[in-house]
Amino acid sequence: MKGAGQKLLVVLLAALLVTGCSSRSTRSDDAQGRATVEDRSMGQTGADADSGAQSSALPGGTDLSASALNDPASPLAVRIIYFDYDSANIRSDSSDTLAAHAAFLAANPTLSVTLEGHADERGSREYNLALGERRALAVRRQLVLLGASAGQVRSVSYGEERPAVDGHDDESYSLNRRVELVY
Amino acid sequence: MFSIRSREIPRRVARAALALVLFAAATAGAAEELTIRIEEGVASALPIAVVPFATVGDAETPLDIAAIVRADLARSGQFATMPPEGMPSQPATFSAINFKDWRVLGMENLVIGKLLRAPEGGYVVEFRVVDVYKGKQLMGYRVPTTAANLRLTAHHVSDLVYERLLGERGAFSTRIAYITVEKKAPGTSLYRLQIADADGYDPHTILESTQPLMSPTWAPDGSRLAYVSFEDRNSAIWLQDLRTGERKKIIAGEGINSAPAFAPDGQRLAVTLSRDGNPEIYLYHLGNGNLRRLTNHPAIDTEANWAPDGRSIVFTSDRGGGPQIYRVDVDGGRAERVTFNMGNYNARARYSPDGRRLAVVHGDKGGYHIAVVDLASNDFQVLTNARLDESPSFAPNGSMIIYATMGPGGTELAATSTDGRLKQRLATQRGEVREPAWGPFRD
Numbered sequence: 001m002k003g004a005g006q007k008l009l010v011v012l013l014a015a016l017l018v019t020g021c022s023s024r025s026t027r028s029d030d031a032q033g034r035a036t037v038e039d040r041s042m043g044q045t046g047a048d049a050d051s052g053a054q055s056s057a058l059p060g061g062t063d064l065s066a067s068a069l070n071d072p073a074s075p076l077a078v079r080i081i082y083f084d085y086d087s088a089n090i091r092s093d094s095s096d097t098l099a100a101h102a103a104f105l106a107a108n109p110t111l112s113v114t115l116e117g118h119a120d121e122r123g124s125r126e127y128n129l130a131l132g133e134r135r136a137l138a139v140r141r142q143l144v145l146l147g148a149s150a151g152q153v154r155s156v157s158y159g160e161e162r163p164a165v166d167g168h169d170d171e172s173y174s175l176n177r178r179v180e181l182v183y
Numbered sequence: 184m185f186s187i188r189s190r191e192i193p194r195r196v197a198r199a200a201l202a203l204v205l206f207a208a209a210t211a212g213a214a215e216e217l218t219i220r221i222e223e224g225v226a227s228a229l230p231i232a233v234v235p236f237a238t239v240g241d242a243e244t245p246l247d248i249a250a251i252v253r254a255d256l257a258r259s260g261q262f263a264t265m266p267p268e269g270m271p272s273q274p275a276t277f278s279a280i281n282f283k284d285w286r287v288l289g290m291e292n293l294v295i296g297k298l299l300r301a302p303e304g305g306y307v308v309e310f311r312v313v314d315v316y317k318g319k320q321l322m323g324y325r326v327p328t329t330a331a332n333l334r335l336t337a338h339h340v341s342d343l344v345y346e347r348l349l350g351e352r353g354a355f356s357t358r359i360a361y362i363t364v365e366k367k368a369p370g371t372s373l374y375r376l377q378i379a380d381a382d383g384y385d386p387h388t389i390l391e392s393t394q395p396l397m398s399p400t401w402a403p404d405g406s407r408l409a410y411v412s413f414e415d416r417n418s419a420i421w422l423q424d425l426r427t428g429e430r431k432k433i434i435a436g437e438g439i440n441s442a443p444a445f446a447p448d449g450q451r452l453a454v455t456l457s458r459d460g461n462p463e464i465y466l467y468h469l470g471n472g473n474l475r476r477l478t479n480h481p482a483i484d485t486e487a488n489w490a491p492d493g494r495s496i497v498f499t500s501d502r503g504g505g506p507q508i509y510r511v512d513v514d515g516g517r518a519e520r521v522t523f524n525m526g527n528y529n530a531r532a533r534y535s536p537d538g539r540r541l542a543v544v545h546g547d548k549g550g551y552h553i554a555v556v557d558l559a560s561n562d563f564q565v566l567t568n569a570r571l572d573e574s575p576s577f578a579p580n581g582s583m584i585i586y587a588t589m590g591p592g593g594t595e596l597a598a599t600s601t602d603g604r605l606k607q608r609l610a611t612q613r614g615e616v617r618e619p620a621w622g623p624f625r626d
Binding site: 086121122123124125126127129130131133134155156157158159161162168 | 395397398413416417418438439441442455457462483485486499501505506528530531544546550551570571573574589618
């Protein structure tokens, strides 16, 4: 969806954070004693990011072209890998999805993906942060094993801090134990 | 949209015997106060009547001091407080007490007092603790204060009454830090780091972010908080000065950067980092920035907490299969397992202030509860019985444990006496409240 545009955004974001940092110290002296850092990349990546991705001419067959990311019928449209309770094992029902993403990354070496690892809300939060990372790293290993290069795959854990659904039942928990692939 | 804001809290200093750093109510903003509901009481509580304080001269009553003291003492679970409506009289001086009336009611102790205008502005709170059966005064104090500090002064009165009657220091004038989460729209939440009095009043937002905030932890002197913020699209450990609002990112990098825990000397933090490929405990020196790896195991090692003597830490590790608590010397060496024969899930240990017990998150068939482990005997007691209890934190006097529990509208704070007999909820009207951290004594 975002593709190469994401890289530009990352650079842009880094720049914003740098300026944010430098303004923070000055702003902390303002009347209300607040420091403010803002960037507007999150959730507002729509049009620019998409056009950025599409304007990049990338090698690869039709199925694995960068625009395949925007095809709802492509196996690449599946971007969430689910896990069992207290487990980071890749389930067999995820192998095809991960194989497709690995082949896509291999065919598009300039693209990269961020793996966001998540846990359900049960148990302690910091342990769950580590569990989320373990899941993201398991997906990363699988993608690299299947052809992606290590430099294309970044992982980040949110633990139980960003649930996909708000419920407190087994169904919700199974939807929250996940790794999201974010291009 | 991504934003993060930190706030300075204005400081005022009380002028007299109880000189303290205080936070004014002016910056409370839209923060919602926590309301307290006592769920289970204690039968053996000590009967006490806190008589409404008289006002002298032109001292208007900006605050009902006796009501705050009464609520504090009731909240401890150690006292059965008499409502003012049931009192036979409302004496403000020792000579005005009719002891017979109170003895008939079985009231063992009285707290009486006055609020006076100080000549140079401000107030003086005068109070006495009286033994009804002996007919004598046990304690009397005059405490100078200001209008802005009256609530804190009331908590100090509670501390003094508690200590005089129970022989243990009171912790009513302490503060708690916690995280709130408010859903703004699907997929958009506002995370706040707040500080409030231990009774939930006077909340201040000291940081606001659209990205998750986690793991607030107090410096031993109460001047700073360390916490985890995701504002850089990954976990990073930050330090924030509570007086100036100034904040600094101290540890970031590849992998998770989490679970900060101050050493008792305030100079070092134990943290969990996975920069070397796997979550391990590191010691970070705040003065010189040195980072030393303490654990080395392919399992998850996280959630460090320092023993009060500063010589060892406990942490959570799943090296034995499921998460259990381990202890390691801060100079290194082999980690030894602490939790045995208490189920398959024990995590996020916190030492009691005397170092003899650990509060942990204990998982069993019924869910996740707060349990206390006695380190000498290895006995453990499950204190809470809801389905999703987490994040226990001891009061600095060891009498209570505050924790997070699932309420009807999301996560709420709750507190239990260390023996599990008294339970109470602290809830806001909207949003989630979680990860409470009980601050140190303020002195």
